Amino acid sequence: GAVVSQHPSWVICKSGTSVKIECRSLDFQATTMFWYRQFPKQSLMLMATSNEGSKATYEQGVEKDKFLINHASLTLSTLTVTSAHPEDSSFYICSARDARGWEKGYTFGSGTRLTVV
Amino acid sequence: DAKTTQPTSMDCAEGRAANLPCNHSTISGNEYVYWYRQIHSQGPQYIIHGLKNNETNEMASLIITEDRKSSTLILPHATLRDTAVYYCIVRTYQGGSEKLVFGKGTKLTVNP
Numbered sequence: 495g496a497v498v499s500q501h502p503s504w505v506i507c508k509s510g511t512s513v514k515i516e517c518r519s520l521d522f523q524a525t526t527m528f529w530y531r532q533f534p535k536q537s538l539m540l541m542a543t544s545n546e547g548s549k550a551t552y553e554q555g556v557e558k559d560k561f562l563i564n565h566a567s568l569t570l571s572t573l574t575v576t577s578a579h580p581e582d583s584s585f586y587i588c589s590a591r592d593a594r595g596w597e598k599g600y601t602f603g604s605g606t607r608l609t610v611v
Numbered sequence: 612d613a614k615t616t617q618p619t620s621m622d623c624a625e626g627r628a629a630n631l632p633c634n635h636s637t638i639s640g641n642e643y644v645y646w647y648r649q650i651h652s653q654g655p656q657y658i659i660h661g662l663k664n665n666e667t668n669e670m671a672s673l674i675i676t677e678d679r680k681s682s683t684l685i686l687p688h689a690t691l692r693d694t695a696v697y698y699c700i701v702r703t704y705q706g707g708s709e710k711l712v713f714g715k716g717t718k719l720t721v722n723p
Contacts, residue, residue: 500654526709537698538655538713551708587654589711600645600711602654 496522498590500603507578507610515573515606517588523568524590528600529561532585544571568593578610613714614638614701620718623693629686631717633699636680643702644675645711646684648695648719655698658684689721 497520507513517527525546530538542558544550544565552558560582562574571590575582587605616634623629635644643662647655659666659673661682666673672685686693698716702709 498654528711530713537715538649540710540712543708543710551706585652589655591709599657599660601657602647604654605652607652 496590496592496599496601498588498601498603500588500606502606503604504607505609507608509579509610510577512574512576513578513608515575515586515588515608517571517573517590517603519569519590519592519601522590522601523593524571525568525593526591527565527571528589528591529563529571529573530587530589532587532605538587541573575608578608580610583608583610613712614642614703615699615714617697617699617714617717619715620720622720622722623686623689625691625721625723626688629684629689629693629719629721631684631686631697631699631719632681633683634681635699635701638679638701639703640679642704644673644682645700645702646671646673646697647700648693648697649716650695658697660702689719691721691723693719694721695719 499518501516527544529541532538541556542550542552544563550563565571588603589600645660646658649655661673675682696716696718
């Protein structure tokens with residue numbers, strides 16, 4: 495089945511530094527990838543949608559300059575949290591849709607737990 | 612905003628069928644219903660999706676009402692490992708982009 499690899503699975507960083515999270519589709523090409531954030535005991539919140547080769551579309555209230563998304567290839571999207579602060583600590587999850595069509599469904603990565611200290 | 616509403620929590624006895632309801636009364640004609648589940652601190656796992664017809668796979672069955680305003684996910688023989696938060700999602704298009712917007716989900720607890 496379709497597999498999405500997300501790396502790292504957890505990261506601790508100092509306040510003010512930047513962190514990059516990678517999301518790779520291993521056995522399919524993904525024209526569209528999604529980034530979510532999840533706080534404890536809450537549901538997933540969609541942050542942005544990225545399409546290969548074009549700028550990401552951010553949800554209302556999500557700072558595009560703080561959460562940089564790059565989707566340069568059909569198998570890789572990255573989320574960079576710039577100048578991270580403790581309030582950015584959260585569980586970040588990516589999802590990818592098979593380029594062959596949305597009938598194939600959406601596959602989620604295993605998530606990245608970010609802790610900013 | 613999510614287009615679905617689900618009960619906050621449900622309990623089920625191991626070995627019995629778990630029936631998880633979902634209301635999506637504002638669904639449009641071309642919008643699919645997806646079901647995912649999330650076990651603590653993991654990424655959501657795909658279960659099933661459908662448009663109009665009932666669907667079945669190795670994990671579950673999806674029953675969609677004729678007016679498409681609600682659906683039910685059926686886990687035929689629940690096991691302890693089915694304890695998770697189950698999300699019913701309507702795939703939408705907004706501003707030319709497709710989206711899977713999660714609601715609050717149903718926390719299913721399977722009891723021995």
